[in-house]
């Protein structure tokens with residue numbers, strides 16, 4: 001623990017805490033991944049994706065790869081949201097070209113009743129070890145983000161048995177047997193709380209909840225089956241930790257993809273920031289959320305397929321839309337969802353430099 005040092009670049013944490021910064025910090029969802037040739041090489045060495053996640057040294061190596069290429073303002077733990085259901089015994093595997101799957105999805109009432117909160121130290125030690133390894137290797141370069149899926153998003157995979165386009169099975173259970181749905185969400189929430197707090201203890205300096213499928217829910221159902229559980233989680237997260245010699249406050253980010261209609265609700269979770277996808281107008285989001293919390297987002301990942309000058313234009317538009325953050329406001333630049341595997345790594349460089357340069361210029365011009 002005492003090997004940890006405070007970050008030298010704390011721009012990301014300051015923006016989350018709505019303090020003034022010299023420029024707008026930026027990181028990318030899925031910043032370590034298949035668009036990087038060095039990631040594909042390490043993955044080939046590990047054999048497969050889970051081989052990377054379960055080996056703390058390799059997880060550390062791929063986490064640091066994008067930071068060696070780009071002046072990013074945060075690192076994110078290399079792992080996956082589906083480690084929790086795997087630890088619950090559902091048997092996660094990745095079928096080539098088909099995305100994640102479970103050998104034992106939740107089908108019957110008995111499956112649901114058997115579900116238990118996993119003991120993190122036993123089942124997810126590889127994740128907390130990766131967090132500590134990465135934090136030590138970063139040596140204060142930038143802060144490290146830990147993460148988890150939201151209970152609803154995890155439940156989608158646990159009941160569907162993999163990715164789904166219509167969420168038929170999980171929504172059938174939600175409407176037909178809300179009692180079973182709530183049991184899954186209850187157990188999963190307790191698991192997420194223990195998991196995120198374990199990541200914080202292991203060295204994470206901020207945490208993010210990925211509610212990737214919250215936007216698939218009807219208004220009303222979202223509040224009951226996703227938001228309520230995220231609120232419970234945010235309230236149970238450690239706010240401050242002692243690193244042996246210094247203390248750290250741990251900000252949190254809640255990202256509901258497709259959650260633009262519910263920004264006020266999401267801000268009411270008590271998170272430090274609301275993550276928004278590319279459908280959201282940042283100026284309107286800023287007005288609606290006010291000084292309740294910071295905002296993270298939201299360039300369309302597909303904008304990175306345009307020419308450099310066009311990417312710079314899209315970045316400027318997003319920064320202008322939010323405006324220079326006044327006291328009590330904070331903006332962390334990001335994509336509206338994960339980066340595509342087909343992205344040219346050079347375009348990422350264009351985007352990151354555009355965020356830094358243009359946001360500095362905006363601050364200078366209002367002085």
Ligand SMILES: Cc1c2[nH]c(c1CCC(=O)O)Cc1[nH]c(c(CCC(=O)O)c1C)Cc1[nH]c(c(CCC(=O)O)c1C)Cc1[nH]c(c(C)c1CCC(=O)O)C2
Nearest residue numbers: 029030031032033049076077078079080081099210212338
């Ligand atoms: C829904 C979800 C998952 N995983 C995750 C989510 C929520 C975010 C979102 O909405 O995208 C979260 C996630 N997955 C991964 C990270 C790493 C950190 C980061 O760089 O952001 C994070 C934060 C690595 C990964 N997770 C996965 C990869 C690709 C693995 C590979 O083939 O190398 C990576 C880099 C695999 C994965 N894992 C999951 C899917 C659907 C897939 C297949 C996706 C695909 O094929 O593009 C589940």
